Amino acid sequence: MADKAGDEDIAIVTRQLGRFPRGMVAIGARCVCGRPLAVVTRPVLPDGTPFPTTCYLTSPEAVKAVSRVEADGSMQHYTDLVVHDETLRSQYQYAHRLYLAFRHELAARLGDSEEHIAGTSAGGMPVRVKCLHALIAQTLVMGHGVNPIGDLVMERITDEFNPKVCRCTTELG
Numbered sequence: 001m002a003d004k005a006g007d008e009d010i011a012i013v014t015r016q017l018g019r020f021p022r023g024m025v026a027i028g029a030r031c032v033c034g035r036p037l038a039v040v041t042r043p044v045l046p047d048g049t050p051f052p053t054t055c056y057l058t059s060p061e062a063v064k065a066v067s068r069v070e071a072d073g074s075m076q077h078y079t080d081l082v083v084h085d086e087t088l089r090s091q092y093q094y095a096h097r098l099y100l101a102f103r104h105e106l107a108a109r110l111g112d113s114e115e116h117i118a119g120t121s122a123g124g125m126p127v128r129v130k131c132l133h134a135l136i137a138q139t140l141v142m143g144h145g146v147n148p149i150g151d152l153v154m155e156r157i158t159d160e161f162n163p164k165v166c167r168c169t170t171e172l173g
């Protein structure tokens with residue numbers, strides 16, 4: 001919420017997604033160049049649709065890199081880590097709780113109902129790994145050390161996507 005989305009941000013995110021970013025209330029993470037990478041979306045969209053993916057990945061470069069990881073069969077590997085590695089599992093559950101706490105605060109500030117998304121975070125948390133885009137969006141918004149799977153994926157794609165190295169192609173202005 002600290003980094004409110006301005007007109008220029010809305011224009012860039014619209015280009016990144018190919019559609020208007022409904023319910024976007026803040027920029028969650030930026031590239032070194034300043035372009036948004038992930039945005040914060042309100043719990044209830046303006047048309048009343050409940051929206052659980054509070055941290056939403058918008059960088060096309062990141063989306064592409066993460067999609068490649070998903071397509072190469074890694075999802076089972078990451079789910080196995082959550083299932084079998086006790087330390088990682090408790091970190092993953094913590095990431096889930098932080099996600100819910102973050103959204104709860106947002107909902108309270110905006111006066112949005114959480115009725116239809118109560119207990120639901122994103123990406124398959126807290127027991128599975130279903131969407132790496134959602135997990136890496138949390139990592140971008142909340143930083144390293146929050147979501148263990150997001151951290152692993154971030155390391156893995158660093159040669160293609162890294163918020164500290166601008167590889168953005170979305171036009172400005």
Ligand SMILES: [Zn+2]
Nearest residue numbers: 031033166168
């Ligand atoms: Zn950039």
